[in-house]
Amino acid sequence: MQCEDLSHRKMEMTERKDDRLWGGRFDRAPNEEFDAFQRSFSFDRRLLPYEIAVDRAWAKALQAVGIFNQDEVRLTVAALDKIEKRTRQDVAWLDNSGAEDVHHFVEKALVEELGPLGWKLHTGRSRNELVATDFRLFVKEAACEVRGRVLALVNAFLAQAKAHLTVRMAGMTHMQHAQPILLSHYLMAHAEAFTRDITRLDSAATSADACPMGSGALAGCSFAIDRNAIARELGFSRITANSLDAVSDRDFALDYLFALAGIATHISRLAEDFVLFSSQEFSYVVPPDEFSTGSSLMPQKKNPDAWELIRGKTGRPPIS
DSSP states (O other), rough: OOOHHHHHHHHHHHHHHHHHSTTTTTSSSHHHHHHHHOOOOOHHGGHHHHHHHHHHHHHHHHTTTTTTTTTHHHHHHHHHHHHHHHHHHHHHHTOOOOOOHHHHHHHHHHHHHHTHHHHTTTOOOOHHHHHHHHHHHHHHHHHHHHHHHHHHHHHHHHHHHHTTTTOEEEEEEETEEEEEEHHHHHHHHHHHHHHHHHHHHHHHHHOOOOBBBTTTTOOOOOOOHHHHHHHHTTTSSBBBBBBHHHHHHOHHHHHHHHHHHHHHHHHHHHHHHHHHHTTTOOOSSSGGGOOOOOOOOOOOBOOOHHHHHHHHHTSSSOOO
């Protein structure tokens, strides 16, 4: 009876170990409420494209040190490509997943595709360096995307300023008419502010542009991994210098959030101006019908709801 119990216990431990990236020493499964509390896949699933890119690079790095052979790399990369394609096409697959986090999700999917070979990719690496690398790739790409949108806004200001070089308006302090200025001068003031935002986005992208892979959990990798090759594969310009700092550093994310806060502030200021300018007291601008609302009681009203909503949403916390 004792032998049967011991065999059953070993089987349960093996099953848990096979399904967890961290369960090697545990005899019992996590408490259900705690397990639900510590899961993060519902929000870190947005890192899937970066996780898969890192996995491809890591497979090649393992081949370079003799852990993977050529066929294993080929099969692993093909499976990762298949998983990436399905993540884009099958949202229900993600929604119904019981994965603990983005790393667990990809490993489970790899095992489903490749059998035991799917576990081999985790050789020599930690979730600490994985999430740090994924997050840096995310910030780099997000900062670049936002930069493009802000640049388009700056170019729109430039175009409007050139088209209205001789139009005069009242410059104000304390909401009182102060000195005459040109509309182009006013528009370029906003362009200047958003140009500074572009500089801050560039700084955030540069801050994120260092590859932590090879840092392990905190003290590096036991294998002679070519960290520079991994960085080049993933599009990083450099590698991180200190493994302990690399897995704990999130300053690059703070830099990105600071840039976004500046953009939100400048958008709010611009929106407030145009809410005022569209009032009958100012009558500087008339909002187009397509971006306005009316009143159910007062038919003469044309409300600048687009600007009001933009102003309001800049103070809203991001949705996780």
